Amino acid sequence: MATLTSEELDRYARHLVLDGFGLRGQKRLKESSVLIIGAGGLGSPASLYLAAAGVGKLGLVDGDAVDVSNLQRQIAHSSADVGRPKVESAADKLRALNPFAEVVEHGQMAAADNILELVRGYDVVLDGTDTFAAKYLINDACVLAGLPYVHAGILRYQGQVLSYVPGKGPCLRCVFPTPPAPGDVPTCREAGVIGAMAGVVGSMQAMEAIKLLADVGEPLVGRMFVYDALKGDARTVKLPPAREDCAVCGSSPSITELRDIEQEACAWHI
Numbered sequence: 001m002a003t004l005t006s007e008e009l010d011r012y013a014r015h016l017v018l019d020g021f022g023l024r025g026q027k028r029l030k031e032s033s034v035l036i037i038g039a040g041g042l043g044s045p046a047s048l049y050l051a052a053a054g055v056g057k058l059g060l061v062d063g064d065a066v067d068v069s070n071l072q073r074q075i076a077h078s079s080a081d082v083g084r085p086k087v088e089s090a091a092d093k094l095r096a097l098n099p100f101a102e103v104v105e106h107g108q109m110a111a112a113d114n115i116l117e118l119v120r121g122y123d124v125v126l127d128g129t130d131t132f133a134a135k136y137l138i139n140d141a142c143v144l145a146g147l148p149y150v151h152a153g154i155l156r157y158q159g160q161v162l163s164y165v166p167g168k169g170p171c172l173r174c175v176f177p178t179p180p181a182p183g184d185v186p187t188c189r190e191a192g193v194i195g196a197m198a199g200v201v202g203s204m205q206a207m208e209a210i211k212l213l214a215d216v217g218e219p220l221v222g223r224m225f226v227y228d229a230l231k232g233d234a235r236t237v238k239l240p241p242a243r244e245d246c247a248v249c250g251s252s253p254s255i256t257e258l259r260d261i262e263q264e265a266c267a268w269h270i
Contacts, residue, residue, distance in 0.1 A: 053210055120145070140258055
């Protein structure tokens with residue numbers, strides 16, 4: 001198992017005294033890797049907290065550049081980063097936050113022809129994307145690759161989180177078999193989102209990844225966390241079991257290879 005330097009022991013001191021976590025949990029984080037697809041509203045807080053926590057390797061996937069409209073919620077970027085590739089901007093912040101974390105930049109969008117190669121070698125995948133097409137692609141890729149992943153979405157003042165672990169609970173298609181038709185959901189610019197919502201939900205994703213990697217607590221497998229900021233209401237919804245007839249994780253899947261979904265509508269504004 002990994003060893004920790006004296007500086008790391010000081011850095012992670014508050015983890016090391018945690019019941020049920022301690023040195024074993026910290027060493028597991030150091031040996032682990034997380035791929036974060038989307039370096040925006042959700043990916044920003046998630047990646048920052050995972051780097052701070054001591055995850056050994058973090059991969060960032062994003063093909064966009066920083067825009068001034070991102071700065072209201074995408075806290076891995078600053079005004080000075082406008083115009084820079086998001087993976088470069090975010091990677092700089094992560095390396096400055098924790099020099100012990102290896103940060104790998106994947107300056108491209110995840111697509112059917114590259115996502116299996118992108119997820120290969122990582123222990124957990126985080127979905128920080130903003131379209132149904134991307135979210136279903138990530139779900140299908142992780143199911144096919146046998147990888148756990150953490151799904152999340154935010155819109156206006158609401159957010160949701162669930163975790164998928166192969167063989168232990170439903171995937172996204174079990175819960176929502178098909179993405180909605182274009183036009184059935186508001187676009188990003190129409191719907192809007194309160195910036196702090198990205199922080200709340202992205203931090204929840206980081207916590208889910210830490211639980212999966214360190215083998216502590218009860219990840220949101222078979223459950224969905226739903227948060228309504230305006231009402232101050234948080235609840236956990238029990239999900240149906242994995243579907244025997246699921247198109248990707250069922251006993252006779254119809255999805256055995258990946259394809260891109262042609263869809264313009266945003267699932268959640270991140």
